[in-house]
Amino acid sequence: MKEIGEYNDSVSEYELFSFLYERIANREILTFSRLREFAAPVFRNKRNQALIMRAFELIKHLYWGFFNTISPDTHEKLWGELVISDKDFSKAGDLKQTLQISNLYIAILDIHGYTQFCMDSRKNLSMLHTLDWAIENEIRKIATACGAISQRERGDEVVVVAASAVDILMATLSIIDYFGKTNIVADPNIPTQRTRDAVALPVFKVTAGITGGNTTSPLIITEKGNLSGFLLNSGARLQNRANELSPTESRVMIAKQVEMNYQKENTQAALCSLAQNGAIYFFDTGHIEFKGVMIPTYEVIFNHAERYKEQFVAEMMRLFASIHENLWEQRIFLDTIDLLARITQVMPKFSVAASAAGAQTLSNDSFINLTRTAIKAYLEEEDYSTAVAMLNRFIKLIELIPSFDRLVLDYLKGVAEKYTLLLDSYEKSIDKQIDEQAVQIFQGNNYKAWEAAKKGAAVYEQFRAVGRKSSAISKKKNLWYNLIKEKQDEMIFTLHSGKK
Numbered sequence: 171m172k173e174i175g176e177y178n179d180s181v182s183e184y185e186l187f188s189f190l191y192e193r194i195a196n197r198e199i200l201t202f203s204r205l206r207e208f209a210a211p212v213f214r215n216k217r218n219q220a221l222i223m224r225a226f227e228l229i230k231h232l233y234w235g236f237f238n239t240i241s242p243d244t245h246e247k248l249w250g251e252l253v254i255s256d257k258d259f260s261k262a263g264d265l266k267q268t269l270q271i272s273n274l275y276i277a278i279l280d281i282h283g284y285t286q287f288c289m290d291s292r293k294n295l296s297m298l299h300t301l302d303w304a305i306e307n308e309i310r311k312i313a314t315a316c317g318a319i320s321q322r323e324r325g326d327e328v329v330v331v332a333a334s335a336v337d338i339l340m341a342t343l344s345i346i347d348y349f350g351k352t353n354i355v356a357d358p359n360i361p362t363q364r365t366r367d368a369v370a371l372p373v374f375k376v377t378a379g380i381t382g383g384n385t386t387s388p389l390i391i392t393e394k395g396n397l398s399g400f401l402l403n404s405g406a407r408l409q410n411r412a413n414e415l416s417p418t419e420s421r422v423m424i425a426k427q428v429e430m431n432y433q434k435e436n437t438q439a440a441l442c443s444l445a446q447n448g449a450i451y452f453f454d455t456g457h458i459e460f461k462g463v464m465i466p467t468y469e470v471i472f473n474h475a476e477r478y479k480e481q482f483v484a485e486m487m488r489l490f491a492s493i494h495e496n497l498w499e500q501r502i503f504l505d506t507i508d509l510l511a512r513i514t515q516v517m518p519k520f521s522v523a524a525s526a527a528g529a530q531t532l533s534n535d536s537f538i539n540l541t542r543t544a545i546k547a548y549l550e551e552e553d554y555s556t557a558v559a560m561l562n563r564f565i566k567l568i569e570l571i572p573s574f575d576r577l578v579l580d581y582l583k584g585v586a587e588k589y590t591l592l593l594d595s596y597e598k599s600i601d602k603q604i605d606e607q608a609v610q611i612f613q614g615n616n617y618k619a620w621e622a623a624k625k626g627a628a629v630y631e632q633f634r635a636v637g638r639k640s641s642a643i644s645k646k647k648n649l650w651y652n653l654i655k656e657k658q659d660e661m662i663f664t665l666h667s668g669k670k
Contacts, residue, residue: 183221186212190225200233201264202226202256219259226262234265236321236331236397239310247273247317247333252391267391275338275382275428276401277330278409279345281305282375282418284326297371304368308361309345315360316341329397335383335431336442339424342378343444343472346420349374354450354472357443377416379408380424381465383431407460408467415576420473423455426466453479455577456490469577479575481516485509489581498588498654498661503548503557506585510564511541513578522570532567540564552646553639558593561586588661592653597638599649604637611640 190209193199199208205225212218230238242249242261249255251273255263284301291297305322313320318332318341328345332338343354347362351373355362364371381404390399404425412421429452436445444450451471457464471479485508492501514537521533540560548557565583568574604611612620612633623629637643654661 183218186218187221187224190221191228194225194228194232199225199229202229202259202262203264205229206256213258222259223262226259235391236329237265237319237391239314240319244314245317245319245333247337248319248331251333265391273333273383274401275332275335275380276397276405277332277338277342277378277380278402278405279328279330279342279376279378280409280413281326281328281349282377282420283372284374287372287374288325296367300367301371303366304348304364304371308348308365308368311361312344312348313341316344320345329402331397334435335428336435336444338380338382338428339432339444339450339470340442342380342422343450343470346376346378346422346472349376350420355443356447356449375416375418375420377409377412377420378422379405379410379412380422380428381405381408382425383427384425404460404463404465407458408465411458411467415580422470422472424452424468424470426468429468451477451480454483454487454490456493456581475518478516478518482509482512485512486578493581493585496658496661499651500549502585503561503589504545506561506582507541507544507548509578510568510582511538513575514538514541517575518573520571520573532570537567540567551639552650554589554596554646554650555593555635555638558586558589561589591660592650592657595653595657596650599653600638600643600646601634603643604634604640607642608637610642611637 190199190205190212193208194205199205205222206213209222209225213222232238234240237248237252240248240252242255252266253263254266255261287301288298291301305328309322309328310320313330316332317334317337318330320328320330320341323329330338330341330345332341340355340357340360344357344360344362346352347354348364351364353362381401391397408423408425412423415421415423432452436442449472453469453471455467455469457466459465471477485505489502489505489509492505495501514534517534519534521531523531540563544557544560544564547553547560561582565579565586568579568582608620609617620633623633
């Protein structure tokens with residue numbers, strides 16, 4: 171077999187390419203730098219430049235995996251971030267293996283209803299093929315038009331990589347437009363309209379998680395061009411969080427760094443269509459813990475019907491601040507109730523059957539009245555048993571209201587859990603005082619009934635509930651606050667995502 175140095179000008183281009191093809195296919199040549207080293211005599215002849223680029227395209231196709239379709243023409247920004255360009259061949263180079271750069275973003279998207287669609291279409295294979303074609307082709311075109319790159323993973327999952335916050339958000343929302351038949355992005359240069367048989371596909375909802383824009387979050391590109399690392403994993407966790415909060419509708423959760431960089435990129439002269447049209451709003455959703463790391467997050471609000479969330483931002487921020495500072499004595503309870511009241515005031519009208527509400531129907535007005543009852547119990551009456559019971563009651567009621575924000579419900583559950591933790595110790599201390607002061611609390615025949623009730627646990631507990639509200643029990647607030655201080659370590663509250 172000939173060596174590369176034996177090929178001279180009389181050898182046909184086909185023979186030379188076949189020689190290189192064999193070396194590349196046999197994994198003797200995996201990178202462009204190795205190709206340059208191996209085929210140095212060929213590189214010296216300018217006549218062979220087209221052949222060298224063909225060999226490079228083969229290397230890309232076989233060994234660049236996720237990134238095998240990028241080029242400086244179609245993905246200028248991504249190329250600059252991901253590729254070490256050759257000094258003589260500007261459109262060729264080596265793919266970086268480990269990236270710790272700020273200008274790289276990953277979106278993980280999940281197509282809702284994909285599995286059910288496959289089950290429903292098992293007797294209509296043409297529809298399954300159409301969906302597969304759309305994901306492989308039309309979604310890829312959308313990503314490319316946004317300067318991003320996409321790849322399908324595990325059937326209903328799509329991974330998108332871009333080199334700017336604007337590009338990753340444009341690509342993600344354009345894909346949501348495509349599957350949802352909406353027009354959030356409204357950019358005529360991005361092909362979000364379905365073509366061919368894809369027009370007949372049903373509407374699909376999409377949830378997404380987006381991370382990136384931070385040099386401390388590395389992305390690793392494996393030898394086969396696949397992705398791994400914290401950046402990919404945290405994007406998946408945010409997508410999973412979006413799924414938990416919105417199992418039936420489209421939702422996008424992002425890391426705070428993405429929001430910050432998007433705002434910076436849009437302070438320049440050229441605004442993206444999202445910024446020009448005011449199509450999105452970033453709603454602060456607090457911190458999520460992932461593998462010991464606290465990730466500040468935002469939700470991207472793109473549905474006009476959900477823009478009412480802008481009207482309870484102040485209340486949400488107060489609750490976040492109170493939780494951060496561990497202000498459990500009063501602020502966290504009151505801020506939680508204030509948030510529930512404000513949301514109920516500004517959200518769309520609802521009316522649901524709810525016997526737990528003490529009435530046949532639960533409406534915005536009746537819910538707000540219940541929040542006033544809760545504040546009165548906690549603040550004026552110092553009736554912490556009732557106040558905490560109200561928190562748990564609100565959880566049950568909100569679960570009956572489909573349009574109530576699920577994120578707020580999660581925070582309510584976390585707050586209620588911590589206050590319930592205090593309640594057992596608090597009630598034991600109060601009950602000891604009740605036993606000691608039963609004569610003063612229960613007058614006349616009530617005292618006899620109290621004594622008799624000790625023999626019947628159910629009635630006894632009812633009397634204890636009355637006793638806990640009695641003004642004869644002193645320093646209830648001091649007892650409650652002291653318990654909060656004693657259990658300070660147990661009262662730390664964060665939302666958690668993924669395995670601990």
